[in-house]
Amino acid sequence: MSQPNYITPAGFAALQAAHHQLFDQERPKMVEVVSWAAGNGDRSENGDYIYGRKRLREIDRELNRLAKRMKDAQVVDPRRQPDKHRVFFGATVTVADEDDRESAYTLVGVDEADAAAGRISWNTPIAKALRGAAVGDLRIVQLPGGAKELEIIAIRYPE
Structure with a gap:
């Protein structure tokens, strides 16, 4: 399926x-x-x-x-997400890696993904690792270059 x-x-x-x-x-x-x-x-x-x-x-x-x-x-309208304290589809997530470099990602659909603009598909490895996380959570992402630990700094949903 x-x-x-x-x-x-x-x-x-x-x-x-x-x-x-x-x-x-x-x-x-x-x-x-x-x-x-x-x-x-x-x-x-x-x-x-x-x-x-x-x-x-x-x-x-x-x-x-x-x-x-x-x-x-x-x-799926992210404005209607009932739990805005966790990362779900449509959320914009700010994360920090082990070197304290911050990045922001918005979890969107496959057809609207644009990595250069920070919009990543909801089913990419990073998005899968971030889904369900709350501010302060640590998540490990398996990337082609190896595992990377990310800390969730902020979660925003559109108003």
Whole structure:
């Protein structure tokens, strides 16, 4: 059985916006280009036609992927978390490692993860180690470079 596709309301809105942009804007423009290019004669050496058909296939694949992700999505609003003193989906957690370097992570859905922005998927090793923790707890995370101990400094949920 696969894991649920948890996502925040903002993440779901971003999926919808991406689908809308592709379906209502980019795809119709590409269909127009392909139609124009098809009317220019020999399609075997027509770069606009060949590229356009390829791009349409890419757009359709991405539309299908987005539609499936939205269909399978379970929107979880972190503002409604009853226990805001522990780390659960949607929490922003500030941790300190053994060298007292602080980092902040927000546990989000797979589709909205962006490590550079501090948004990590709720099923990454770090997120798994942090889930259920309270301020002051120590957690050991198994990373490719070895085990690392993290202390939970703060937990925030959106208002």
